[in-house]
Amino acid sequence: xxxxxxxxxxxxxxxxxxxxxxxxxxxxxxxxxxxxxxxxxxxxxxxxxxxxxxxxxxxxxxxxxxxxxxxxxxxxxxxxxxxxxxxxxxxxxxxxxxxxxxxxxxxxxxxxxxxxxxxxxxxxxxxxxxxxxxxxxxxxxxxxxxxxxxxxxxxxxxxxxxxxxxxxxxxxxxxxxxxxxxxxxxxxxxxxxx
Numbered sequence: 658x659x660x661x662x663x664x665x666x667x668x669x670x671x672x673x674x675x676x677x678x679x680x681x682x683x684x685x686x687x688x689x690x691x692x693x694x695x696x697x698x699x700x701x702x703x704x705x706x707x708x709x710x711x712x713x714x715x716x717x718x719x720x721x722x723x724x725x726x727x728x729x730x731x732x733x734x735x736x737x738x739x740x741x742x743x744x745x746x747x748x749x750x751x752x753x754x755x756x757x758x759x760x761x762x763x764x765x766x767x768x769x770x771x772x773x774x775x776x777x778x779x780x781x782x783x784x785x786x787x788x789x790x791x792x793x794x795x796x797x798x799x800x801x802x803x804x805x806x807x808x809x810x811x812x813x814x815x816x817x818x819x820x821x822x823x824x825x826x827x828x829x830x831x832x833x834x835x836x837x838x839x840x841x842x843x844x845x846x847x848x849x850x851x
Contacts (some may be wrong), residue, residue, distance in 0.1 A: 677804045677835045678765060681797060683783055684755065684833035685757045692829055693808065694795055697786035698755030699747065699851035702767045705779040706744040715774045716746075722770070723748065725765045732759050745780060745850055760785065766805060777801075786851045795826070796849060797834070805837035809845055816847050 661765050688694040698708040703828050706712065716736070723734045723746075731751040748763045750756050764783045771780055780801040787795045796809040810819040823843065837843060 664812065676748075677806070678760055678768075678783060680806065680834050682758050682761050683713055683798070684830060685688040685787075687833050692826075693790040694826075694848045696755040696757050697776060697788050697794070697851070698750035698752070698760075699786045701745045701747045701784045701849075702764050702850050703743050703745055703781040703784065703846075704771060704776075705742065705781065706738065707776070708781070712774075713774065715776070716744075719767045719770045720746070722766055728784060732763060734763075739850075744839065747851055749851075755786065766829070776790050777845040783845075784846065784849060784851060786849075794849075796823075796846070798844075798846065798850075800837065800842065801839060803842065803844075806834045807843040809843070811845075811847075819844050 663710070666744045683694055689696070694842075720734050720736065723727050723732070731754070733749050733751075735747045736744055737747070746767055747834070750759060768780055768783070769778075771777060782801060783799040786800075787797065791793055794811060797806055798809050799806050808823045810820040810822040810826070811817065813816075830836065
């Protein structure tokens with residue numbers, strides 16, 4: 658920011674730091690070792706799809722890249738649309754061989770391709786699936802617009818969540834992950850397909 662920007666009140670707003678998404682690749686070690694929260698071997702990137710041939714071509718290219726790069730590790734890719742009009746590109750490790758690193762690299766490749774093609778504003782979030790010691794699902798959601806993570810813990814019942822457990826995870830992981838400080842931005846994602 659220069660003197661002119663200060664005097665005129667204009668300044669450039671920086672986007673979130675790209676390395677924040679990769680924080681999950683080290684945080685999962687603490688989750689597993691200290692809190693018995695294990696990776697489920699699945700992640701997804703969620704975005705608003707466009708019904709244009711250019712956008713669909715970009716998606717096909719991304720899917721081919723992720724399939725090719727995941728070939729060594731056996732990571733598979735599928736896509737599906739939800740009832741809210743969002744597309745989920747799901748990456749899954751082979752059974753019994755979860756790799757947060759492979760999933761993060763794949764998710765980053767997809768988001769990078771979407772941004773490079775000029776559709777970065779259509780990115781919603783990335784979701785990484787975990788399970789606790791009892792096998793209950795815990796999701797870590799990365800908000801692309803904010804550059805922060807937050808936990809989402811579904812509870813039994815129709816569209817219920819365990820806010821208490823989410824706050825507990827926040828307290829445990831705030832030193833490991835850049836956690837969204839504004840709790841009202843911890844949006845629930847119902848019907849997560851991973």
